Amino acid sequence: MIIQQIISGLALGCVYGLIAIGFVLIFKTTAVINFAQGEIMMLGAFVAFTLITIFNVPFVLAFLLTPIICGGIGILLERVLIRPLVGEPVVSIIIVTIGMSITLRAFAGMIWSYDTLAFPLLFSEETIRISSFVIAPVDISIILVTLGLVILLFLFFKFTTLGISLQSLAQNPLASLLMGVSVKQGYSMTWAISAMVGAVAGMIIAPITFLSVNMGFLGLKAFPAAVIGGFNSIPGALVGGVIIGISENLAGIYLPPWVKDIFAYIVMMAVLMIRPEGIFGTHEQKKV
Amino acid sequence: MPISGRVMPLLEVNNIETYYDSFIEAIRGISIEVKEGQIVTVLGSNGAGKTTLLRTISRVLNDDQPEKGTIEFMGKRIERTDPEKIVRLGISHVPEGRQLFPRLTVQENLRMGTYIRRKDHDLDSDYARVFGHFPVLKDKKSQRAETLSGGEQQMVAIGRALMSRPKLLLLDEPSLGLSPLIVDEIFRIIKKINEEGTAILLVEQNAHRALNVAAFGYVLENGRIVLSDTTKRLEEQEDVKEFYLGITKDGSIKGYKRYKRKKRWR
Ligand SMILES: Nc1ncnc2c1ncn2[C@@H]1O[C@H](COP(=O)(O)OP(=O)(O)OP(=O)(O)O)[C@@H](O)[C@H]1O
Ligand SMILES: [Mg+2]
Numbered sequence: 207m208i209i210q211q212i213i214s215g216l217a218l219g220c221v222y223g224l225i226a227i228g229f230v231l232i233f234k235t236t237a238v239i240n241f242a243q244g245e246i247m248m249l250g251a252f253v254a255f256t257l258i259t260i261f262n263v264p265f266v267l268a269f270l271l272t273p274i275i276c277g278g279i280g281i282l283l284e285r286v287l288i289r290p291l292v293g294e295p296v297v298s299i300i301i302v303t304i305g306m307s308i309t310l311r312a313f314a315g316m317i318w319s320y321d322t323l324a325f326p327l328l329f330s331e332e333t334i335r336i337s338s339f340v341i342a343p344v345d346i347s348i349i350l351v352t353l354g355l356v357i358l359l360f361l362f363f364k365f366t367t368l369g370i371s372l373q374s375l376a377q378n379p380l381a382s383l384l385m386g387v388s389v390k391q392g393y394s395m396t397w398a399i400s401a402m403v404g405a406v407a408g409m410i411i412a413p414i415t416f417l418s419v420n421m422g423f424l425g426l427k428a429f430p431a432a433v434i435g436g437f438n439s440i441p442g443a444l445v446g447g448v449i450i451g452i453s454e455n456l457a458g459i460y461l462p463p464w465v466k467d468i469f470a471y472i473v474m475m476a477v478l479m480i481r482p483e484g485i486f487g488t489h490e491q492k493k494v
Numbered sequence: 495m496p497i498s499g500r501v502m503p504l505l506e507v508n509n510i511e512t513y514y515d516s517f518i519e520a521i522r523g524i525s526i527e528v529k530e531g532q533i534v535t536v537l538g539s540n541g542a543g544k545t546t547l548l549r550t551i552s553r554v555l556n557d558d559q560p561e562k563g564t565i566e567f568m569g570k571r572i573e574r575t576d577p578e579k580i581v582r583l584g585i586s587h588v589p590e591g592r593q594l595f596p597r598l599t600v601q602e603n604l605r606m607g608t609y610i611r612r613k614d615h616d617l618d619s620d621y622a623r624v625f626g627h628f629p630v631l632k633d634k635k636s637q638r639a640e641t642l643s644g645g646e647q648q649m650v651a652i653g654r655a656l657m658s659r660p661k662l663l664l665l666d667e668p669s670l671g672l673s674p675l676i677v678d679e680i681f682r683i684i685k686k687i688n689e690e691g692t693a694i695l696l697v698e699q700n701a702h703r704a705l706n707v708a709a710f711g712y713v714l715e716n717g718r719i720v721l722s723d724t725t726k727r728l729e730e731q732e733d734v735k736e737f738y739l740g741i742t743k744d745g746s747i748k749g750y751k752r753y754k755r756k757k758r759w760r
Contacts, residue, residue, distance in 0.1 A: 367605065367612040374595045374606050381593040383554055386581040386610040386658070 209339045211455045217345035218414075219451020220352035222470075224407035225428030226435060226443035227359070228400040234376040234438055235396045238288070238299045242307035243404055244425020249310060250276050250405025251325065251412035251421060252318050258326050265326075272409055273402040280401025281394050288397070289390065307422060314419045325412035348410045355406055356444055359399075363440075372396060427454075430474035435486050442486025449473060502569070503527045504662055504693050505551070505585075510563030510573070512543075512550045520546040521560070522717040526695075528662060533684070533694045535704040535725065538714030539737075544697040545590050547714070548664045551695075552587040553577040567662070582610050586660035590667055590697075592651040596640035600631055603639050603650050607657025617657075624653035627683045645676035652683065662693045669700045681707055705729050 228243040253275050257268040287306055291299050327344070335341075363369040375382045375392040383389060408421065415421060431450050435442025450470045457469040465472075477485065505528040512521040520543045528534045538544050549555050551565055554577050565573040567583055575583070586607075595603050604624060608617055625632040628649040634642065639650055648668055655663060665684065669677040681703050688694050688707075698704035705711060705725040713721035713734065721728065728734050 367609060370598065370602050370605060371609055373598060377595045377597055378593055380554060380589065381595060382606070383577050384552060384581060384587050384589065384593075385606045385654075386578050387606075388576075388578045 211459060212452055213341055214345050215452035215455030216448055217348040219448035220348050221407050221411040221424065222428045222431045222450055223444035223447025224352060224403050225425050226432035226447050227440050228404045229429065229432040230437060230440060230443045231396055231400040235372060236393055237296050238303065241300065241303045242310055244422030244428065245307045245310040246276060246280065246401045246404035247408040248314060248419060248421040249279060250408030251417055252314055254409045255323065255325055255417055269409060273405045276405035277398040277402040280397040284394050284397035311419050311422060320419055323417040325417050327413050344413050351406065351410050355403065359440060427470040430470045433474050434477045434484055436484030439486035442484060445485060504530045504568060506566040508564045510550060510560040510565065512546055512555065512560045520717055521550065524719055526712055528693050528695050531691060531693055532710065533688050533696060533708040535696045535698055535708035535711045536714055537698060537701050537704060537711060542714040543717040544714055545666055548587060548666050548697060551664060552580050552585060581658050584661035585664065586655040586658050587664040588651045588655045588666060588668065592647045594639040594647055594650055597638055599636050599638055600650055601635040603654050604657050607654035610658055620657050624656055627686065628653055645672050648672060648680060660692060662695065665694060665696045667697055667699060669698065669703065677703065
C-alpha cells in the first residue's frame with residue numbers, strides 16, 4: 207500500500223516537476239513567472255486528445271506532434287502578449303500571464319466544452335503485481351517519459367550551441383547580444399521549449415486525471431515544486447516536484463483528508479525555513 | 495584598399511551624439527577613424543564617455559542611439575543596424591568589466607564566441623589560436639568562468655571575442671584591475687592579435703601602455719575629443735604628459751611616487 211502510494215506519488219511528482227521546469231526555464235531567461243504554465247499543460251492534453259480521437263492520428267505520432275503544436279502556441283503567446291511588454295515592470299508581465307491562464311481556460315472550454323472527458327489509454331488499466339505490491343503501468347510510463355525528457359533537455363542545454371546560447375542569455379544578456387544572439391529569438395525559443403515540456407506533462411498526466419479545462423490547477427502545486435528546487439535549476443524543479451508528489455500522497459494516508467491538497471505549500475514552507483534559497487538554489491553572486 | 499592615394503578607413507565615426515535617458519548627453523559630437531590593421535586608442539578619465547562610444551558603435555544602447563551622426567564600417571552605414579548583427583559584420587566588442595557567462599565553462603564561453611559561425615566546421619584552429627595566445631586557459635577550459643582570476647577572465651573575454659574572427663576588435667579597458675605583470679601579458683597579446691591582421695580600437699586609462707601599442711590616439715573629455723594625433727606626437731604633448739602619463743614639467747613621475755607612498759602605508 208505504501209509502496210504503491212510512493213510510486214504513484216513519484217509519477218504525479220514527475221508531472222509537477224515538468225510543469226515546474228516550464229516555470230524555471232522562462233523565469234531564468236526572462237525573469238517572468240508564467241502563471242499560464244498549467245494551462246499550457248492542459249492545452250497539451252487536449253491537443254493530443256483531439257489528434258487521437260478526432261483526427262485518428264496514431265498514438266506515437268500524436269505524442270510527437272503535440273509538443274510541436276504547443277511549442278508553436280508558446281511562440282505565438284510570447285509574440286502577441288509578452289513581447290510588446292518587454293521593458294515594462296516584471297509585475298505587469300506576470301499579471302498578463304495570469305490573464306493568459308484565464309483566457310486559455312475559457313478558450314479550451316469553448317472548443318472542447320467544460321465536461322470532463324476520458325483520455326484514450328495507451329496502456330491497459332490493469333496493474334502489474336510484483337510479489338506483494340502492485341504497480342500501475344501508467345505510472346511507470348509517466349516516470350520513464352519524464353526521465354527521457356529531462357535527459358533530452360540536459361543534452362540540449364549542455365551540448366548544442368542553441369542550448370548554450372539560451373543559458374548565456376539567462377546569465378548575461380548584454381554579452382549574448384555581443385555574441386550575436388538575438389534576444390527576441392531567445393525569448394521566443396524559451397517559451398517554445400517551456401510550452402513543449404508543459405505539453406508533454408499534459409499528455410502523460412491526462413490518463414490519470416482525465417481531461418478537463420481545470421487540469422491547469424495542477425500548476426498551483428508545481429509552483430511550490432519550483433520554489434523548493436530553487437527556481438533556477440532544472441534538476442531542482444524535478445526533485446521539488448517529486449518531493450511534493452510523494453509527500454502529498456503519504457500525507458493522504460496518514461493525515462486528515464483536507465491536509466493533502468495544501469500539503470505542497472506546507473512542504474514548501476518547511477524547506478524554505480531550513481534552506482531559504484531552495485534545495486538546488488545558489489546565492490547569486492555577481493562576481494563576473 | 496587605396497582610393498586616390500588614401501587608405502579607406504575600416505571604421506568611420508562621424509559626429510555622433512549619444513544620450514542616456516534622452517537628456518543625459520554622454521557623447522557630444524565625436525568623429526574618429528580606424529584604418530585597416532591599425533591600433534587606435536581612446537584615452538580619457540572616468541566618465542569621459544569612452545564606454546559609451548564603444549557601446550554606440552556596437553549598438554547595445556537604446557535602439558534610438560546615436561541620436562545624431564553616422565557610423566560606417568567597411569563603407570556600410572551601421573548606426574541603425576540591429577545589435578546582434580554587428581558581430582556578423584566583423585566587429586567584436588570586449589566590454590568593460592569582461593562580462594563573461596559566469597556559470598558556463600571557459601570552453602563554453604569561447605564557444606559562444608563562435609555563435610555566428612555555428613555552422614562552420616573548422617573551429618579547432620580558432621580554439622588553438624586562443625589557447626596559443628593564452629596557454630593558462632587550456633588547463634582551465636572545463637572550469638566555470640566565475641572561478642577564474644581577474645586576469646584569466648580578461649583573457650577569456652578577449653579569446654571569446656576572437657572566436658568570431660573579427661576585422662575590428664573593440665577593447666574597453668582590458669587592463670582594469672589587473673596586476674602589472676598580467677597587464678604586460680595582455681598588451682603583448684593585443685599587439686600580437688593586431689600583427690595577425692585585426693584592427694583594434696582600444697579604450698584605456700592606462701595611457702602609458704595604450705600610447706605605446708597604438709599608432710593613433712584620441713583624448714576624450716566630457717564627451718568631446720580634445721586632442722587627436724599620432725601616438726608619437728601625443729606622447730610629446732605637455733597636457734598628455736601631465737594628466738595622462740603623470741609626468742610633471744620637471745620630469746618626475748607622479749604616479750610612480752604615489753604608488754611607492756601607498757605601498758609604504760600598507
Ligand atoms: N546607463 C547610464 N545611464 C545614465 N548615464 C550614464 C549611463 N552610463 C554612463 N552614463 C554617463 O555617461 C557619461 C559617460 O560614461 P562612460 O561610462 O561612457 O564613461 P567612461 O569614459 O567609460 O568612464 P570610465 O573610465 O569610468 O569607465 C558619464 O557621465 C556617465 O555618468
Ligand atoms: Mg568605461
